[in-house]
Amino acid sequence: MERIKDTTFALRTKLFRGLADASRLSILDALRTRPLSVGEIVAITGLSQSNASNHLRCLSECGLVYGEQRGRFVHYRLSDQRLNDLFLLSDALLAQTACAVDTCGNYGTS
Secondary structure: OOOOOHHHHHHHHHHHHHHOOHHHHHHHHHOOOOOEEHHHHHHHHOOOHHHHHHHHHHHHHOOOEEEEEEOOEEEEEEOOHHHHHHHHHHHHHHHHHHHHHHHOOOOOOO
16 A cells, blocks of 8 residues: 555645534535525524634635625535535444444544
């Protein structure tokens, strides 16, 4: 088995660290069904508007979401369908490992 290139490993670590944030994860989950405005994201996730906007800026800068101006509002969508696939894969994995993940003391809940 080939050793993973350091840059690939570092990028993968950075990606998963970004996805590990509960607020960003809730935004990405909300965007799985359709493009949403910041106001809609706030209503769905319960985040404050400023918090949601800050996380959307981060997700946009990382290329995970794309914003499109529609009149006065920007509507955000997932930039790549594979993000939805990642959610589906994680759900399938959790179907088998949820109890162990829940009781694992190595990672906190954030």
